[in-house]
Amino acid sequence: MAKVIFSSELQLLTGEDSVSIAATNYRDLVAELLLRYKKLSEGEILKMAVAIDGEVIPDPLLEPVPSNGEVHFLYRISGG
Amino acid sequence: MTKTHVTTTVNGEDTEFLCEPNETLLSVLRNELQLTGTKEGCSSGDCGACSVTMNGRLVCSCLVLGVEAEGAEIGTVEGVSNKENLHIIQEKFLEHAALQCGICTPGLIVSTKALLEENPDPTEEEVRYYLAGNLCRCTGYDKIIRAVMDSAEVMRGGA
Amino acid sequence: MSESQEYKYIGQRTIRPDGFDKVTGRADFGADLSLPGMIWGKILRSPHAHARIKNIDTSKAEAHPDVMAVVTHQDFPAVSAGGFAVGEGQVDFKDLSRNVLADDKVLYHGHAIAAIAAKSEAAAEAALSLIEIDFDVLMPVLDIAEAMKPDSPLLHDDLFTQGLAEQPEKASNIASRMELKKGDVDAGFAAADVVVERDFSTPTVHQGYIEPHATTVRYDEDGQSMVWCSTQGHFDVRAIISTLLSMDLSKLKVVASEIGGGFGAKTTVYLEPVALMLSKKSGRPVKMAMTRDEVFRASGPGSATRSRVKIGATKDGTITAMQAQLNYAAGAFKGSPMGPGCMTAFTPYDVENMYVEGYDVVVNKPKAAAYRAPGAPQAEFAAEMAVNELADKLGIDPIEFRLQNAAKEGTQTIYGPQLKVVGLVECLEAAKNSPQYKQALAENQGRGLAAGFWFNIGGQSSVVINMKPDGTGTIVEGSPDIGGSRASMQMMAAETLGIDTSRLTPVVADTEHIAYSATTGGSRTTFATGMAVIEAAEDVVRQLKERAAAVWNVTVEQIDWADGVATNVASGDKLSVADICETADKTGGQVSGRANINARGAGPSFAVHLCDVEVDKETGKTGVVRYTAIQDAGKAIHPSYVEGQYQGGAVQGIGWALNEEYVYSEDGVMENAGFLDYRIPLSSDLPMIETVIVEVPNSFHPFGVRGVGETGIIPPLAAVATAVSDAIGVRMGDLPCSPPKVLKAIQDAS
Numbered sequence: 001m002a003k004v005i006f007s008s009e010l011q012l013l014t015g016e017d018s019v020s021i022a023a024t025n026y027r028d029l030v031a032e033l034l035l036r037y038k039k040l041s042e043g044e045i046l047k048m049a050v051a052i053d054g055e056v057i058p059d060p061l062l063e064p065v066p067s068n069g070e071v072h073f074l075y076r077i078s079g080g
Numbered sequence: 081m082t083k084t085h086v087t088t089t090v091n092g093e094d095t096e097f098l099c100e101p102n103e104t105l106l107s108v109l110r111n112e113l114q115l116t117g118t119k120e121g122c123s124s125g126d127c128g129a130c131s132v133t134m135n136g137r138l139v140c141s142c143l144v145l146g147v148e149a150e151g152a153e154i155g156t157v158e159g160v161s162n163k164e165n166l167h168i169i170q171e172k173f174l175e176h177a178a179l180q181c182g183i184c185t186p187g188l189i190v191s192t193k194a195l196l197e198e199n200p201d202p203t204e205e206e207v208r209y210y211l212a213g214n215l216c217r218c219t220g221y222d223k224i225i226r227a228v229m230d231s232a233e234v235m236r237g238g239a
Numbered sequence: 240m241s242e243s244q245e246y247k248y249i250g251q252r253t254i255r256p257d258g259f260d261k262v263t264g265r266a267d268f269g270a271d272l273s274l275p276g277m278i279w280g281k282i283l284r285s286p287h288a289h290a291r292i293k294n295i296d297t298s299k300a301e302a303h304p305d306v307m308a309v310v311t312h313q314d315f316p317a318v319s320a321g322g323f324a325v326g327e328g329q330v331d332f333k334d335l336s337r338n339v340l341a342d343d344k345v346l347y348h349g350h351a352i353a354a355i356a357a358k359s360e361a362a363a364e365a366a367l368s369l370i371e372i373d374f375d376v377l378m379p380v381l382d383i384a385e386a387m388k389p390d391s392p393l394l395h396d397d398l399f400t401q402g403l404a405e406q407p408e409k410a411s412n413i414a415s416r417m418e419l420k421k422g423d424v425d426a427g428f429a430a431a432d433v434v435v436e437r438d439f440s441t442p443t444v445h446q447g448y449i450e451p452h453a454t455t456v457r458y459d460e461d462g463q464s465m466v467w468c469s470t471q472g473h474f475d476v477r478a479i480i481s482t483l484l485s486m487d488l489s490k491l492k493v494v495a496s497e498i499g500g501g502f503g504a505k506t507t508v509y510l511e512p513v514a515l516m517l518s519k520k521s522g523r524p525v526k527m528a529m530t531r532d533e534v535f536r537a538s539g540p541g542s543a544t545r546s547r548v549k550i551g552a553t554k555d556g557t558i559t560a561m562q563a564q565l566n567y568a569a570g571a572f573k574g575s576p577m578g579p580g581c582m583t584a585f586t587p588y589d590v591e592n593m594y595v596e597g598y599d600v601v602v603n604k605p606k607a608a609a610y611r612a613p614g615a616p617q618a619e620f621a622a623e624m625a626v627n628e629l630a631d632k633l634g635i636d637p638i639e640f641r642l643q644n645a646a647k648e649g650t651q652t653i654y655g656p657q658l659k660v661v662g663l664v665e666c667l668e669a670a671k672n673s674p675q676y677k678q679a680l681a682e683n684q685g686r687g688l689a690a691g692f693w694f695n696i697g698g699q700s701s702v703v704i705n706m707k708p709d710g711t712g713t714i715v716e717g718s719p720d721i722g723g724s725r726a727s728m729q730m731m732a733a734e735t736l737g738i739d740t741s742r743l744t745p746v747v748a749d750t751e752h753i754a755y756s757a758t759t760g761g762s763r764t765t766f767a768t769g770m771a772v773i774e775a776a777e778d779v780v781r782q783l784k785e786r787a788a789a790v791w792n793v794t795v796e797q798i799d800w801a802d803g804v805a806t807n808v809a810s811g812d813k814l815s816v817a818d819i820c821e822t823a824d825k826t827g828g829q830v831s832g833r834a835n836i837n838a839r840g841a842g843p844s845f846a847v848h849l850c851d852v853e854v855d856k857e858t859g860k861t862g863v864v865r866y867t868a869i870q871d872a873g874k875a876i877h878p879s880y881v882e883g884q885y886q887g888g889a890v891q892g893i894g895w896a897l898n899e900e901y902v903y904s905e906d907g908v909m910e911n912a913g914f915l916d917y918r919i920p921l922s923s924d925l926p927m928i929e930t931v932i933v934e935v936p937n938s939f940h941p942f943g944v945r946g947v948g949e950t951g952i953i954p955p956l957a958a959v960a961t962a963v964s965d966a967i968g969v970r971m972g973d974l975p976c977s978p979p980k981v982l983k984a985i986q987d988a989s
Contacts, residue, residue, distance in 0.1 A: 055839055126531075222885075
């Protein structure tokens with residue numbers, strides 16, 4: 001089970017700050033989150049950056065998620 | 081308005097151009113003579129990106145009218161190096177990494193050349209005050225000052 | 240200290256490949272391109288900070304013989320609200336469209352309303368006065384605190400605060416709220432022996448690049464239109480224009496000129512879509528360039544902020560809780576860098592209990608753009624000032640206090656993941672050992688120290704390396720080079736290929752000649768585009784080995800590759816890169832290496848700055864007498880340009896701390912829109928800026944690179960303001976510490 005930790009924006013939609021999800025890759029993990037949280041939309045998720053086990057991955061669609069991995073949704077940074 | 085015919089010398093070459101009576105030398109250099117090495121940063125004489133020499137004196141070309149160039153000798157960044165080699169100042173700017181974006185560089189090279197012709201052995205403080213009219217937003221000036229001091233030393237025939 | 244023994248090219252101080260053109264005046268910047276038949280465009284700007292546009296009459300202007308085209312917002316297709324990540328974060332296309340040319344309202348003094356193209360720049364300028372506009376003038380809102388009040392005049396009737404638990408029913412100037420938390424701050428403050436709580440403010444500031452925004456465009460009805468402009472990201476300019484003008488991407492070629500500074504502000508568009516519309520209507524190429532006045536009034540400055548910070552610690556110097564409210568002025572449209580501000584404020588500290596809330600607030604000022612580590616300098620200024628005050632109250636040295644609470648590998652950040660290996664402790668140790676920290680201060684002098692944190696980013700980069708028959712190569716990249724990054728690309732390719740830097744020419748290609756590359760920003764270029772260069776160079780090496788094997792009629796396994804030479808293991812024969820490229824026609828055609836990546840694993844960069852100032856107590860004028868900038872580069876590819884980033888960031892931050900601010904009249908007109916009155920640091924204001932390059936490698940990059948461009952502007956705000964406070968004995972919480980403000984603080988205290 002991967003542990004998913006939501007940003008404060010997403011917490012408003014999920015109603016909780018974290019959840020454990022059984023998924024082996026990011027695509028399945030997002031599908032599971034969308035099933036679980038009716039208020040959450042794909043657009044909201046795509047707006048966020050993602051860190052898997054601490055490594056920020058800009059667009060992780062095809063990314064594997066380790067079985068005890070930590071997935072953080074965070075505000076997307078771009079910079080000057 | 082009727083354009084005025086002006087005969088002048090730019091970087092040692094006899095040059096003629098037509099300009100509006102209210103057109104700046106900066107605009108003439110860039111738009112009439114296609115000498116775009118001289119840059120426009122403010123058009124109010126505050127940034128020094130348009131620095132050129134006029135009869136040997138350092139001026140902001142945005143504050144000089146094109147018609148004032150009549151009979152004068154104008155020096156721009158395009159005239160600093162000869163056909164074969166960079167000027168020592170240009171070499172030192174590169175060696176010391178005294179530029180990042182490079183937009184202020186032509187003005188600074190022209191100003192530095194004017195400084196070292198006036199004062200071949202300036203102190204750091206003299207360099208800092210002479211170049212205070214040339215704004216650079218990238219470098220924090222440190223490497224520029226070092227490049228100028230090193231240029232001065234080499235041009236004096238030192239190490 | 241950073242010169243490396245293990246590499247041949249990396250760590251050397253080579254001459255930059257674009258240097259010759261830059262010192263001779265040959266480099267072409269945004270305003271330097273002219274095209275046959277070209278005409279000039281100028282923009283009519285709002286004389287009011289807040290007004291409804293009742294009517295625009297362009298008929299007289301259109302009738303003028305010199306005028307070739309007039310455009311207003313009505314000429315642009317309707318754009319629906321929608322996001323796009325660039326520069327300062329999410330860009331809303333509808334807002335951007337209304338910023339480029341105002342729709343029914345003007346929202347700041349200088350807001351673009353209409354544009355004219357005419358035969359000359361002077362004629363275009365003169366014809367602007369022929370456009371007649373009927374305004375309904377409204378009350379402007381300039382201050383964040385005023386704008387946040389429930390009864391404040393509203394900029395947008397359709398702006399509802401995002402990020403609240405309940406969807407609000409009433410429109411507001413508060414565009415969004417954000418909250419980050421970790422642990423329990425109430426319990427943390429209860430456990431504290433000493434608590435500091437204070438308000439801070441920072442003014443609207445400008446990035447101050449010396450090159451004004453400029454563009455030359457040619458619209459082509461049937462073929463491909465061309466936009467030449469000074470930008471940090473021409474691919475994103477292409478994406479933005481294609482949306483704003485409803486054009487296919489394939490119909491648009493964007494060429495990035497040399498760029499005369501950007502610092503984040505050249506990550507969006509102002510003139511480009513307008514110029515293209517003028518070109519479309521006139522059938523002529525169009526050039527537009529902002530004046531310095533326009534740059535100040537109508538490009539994208541850095542956000543003003545108002546914040547409150549509270550920090551508590553035990554007597555032994557352990558920080559128990561950190562709390563902040565950070566309010567950012569976005570300008571006329573939503574989207575300040577409040578998010579990264581909230582995320583960075585306390586990240587230099589490993590503290591159990593933290594709480595940060597942020598507000599993004601619209602005011603009648605130009606829409607803020609990214610400015611070097613967007614949002615972080617303002618947030619970390621407030622945090623670092625409070626940390627310094629707390630250290631003082633506890634009687635602990637500010638470096639020791641930070642070392643005791645410093646973020647390190649495994650520290651849980653407030654915004655999400657734990658930190659990987661970072662170099663804050665190494666920077667603090669370097670500060671402690673610096674000559675400046677050991678030097679005693681003279682009379683009227685003060686010392687300040689502050690830390691800074693910035694994430695750095697990765698993202699998409701594309702690189703092709705084309706080898707030529709003589710064994711030289713061209714590195715084709717898509718990342719505009721804003722401070723010398725072509726030198727680092729050349730060095731990383733040389734290191735990987737084993738050939739001299741002088742044999743490699745880096746080129747920033749236009750949008751047709753290389754695949755998409757993300758905007759230069761977030762300190763990403765040497766990291767991410769560098770990774771693509773290395774990968775493309777490895778691709779070249781792989782092919783060169785195959786070709787060498789073909790020449791000798793052996794398998795690739797029998798080829799040994801080192802220092803740019805292929806060795807036939809069996810025979811001992813050798814072929815250089817040049818040898819292999821010379822016969823490439825006979826072994827399968829020319830060799831090109833390629834990499835298209837979406838780089839991950841960007842390494843955060845911490846910095847610590849030390850500032851000594853001397854204050855003239857009769858005038859309030861502050862001079863910086865000594866300054867040391869210390870920062871973790873991961874690995875310095877070209878140490879001179881890394882130092883240059885540290886020095887440039889430090890001096891921009893010194894300007895922010897001491898002098899720079901937008902001064903507004905009550906009716907919302909900027910009163911100092913020129914370099915004489917908006918005074919950025921001059922060479923005569925400064926000492927040399929000492930630098931220390933700390934190298935704690937980023938394991939995700941082949942050479943260990945972290946980004947270096949942005950972090951350096953974060954620490955100076957608090958380092959300088961703390962030094963001023965130390966010199967005068969009064970805590971300065973409101974920037975800038977300009978002479979009148981310092982003088983008043985001295986007088987109020989005595």
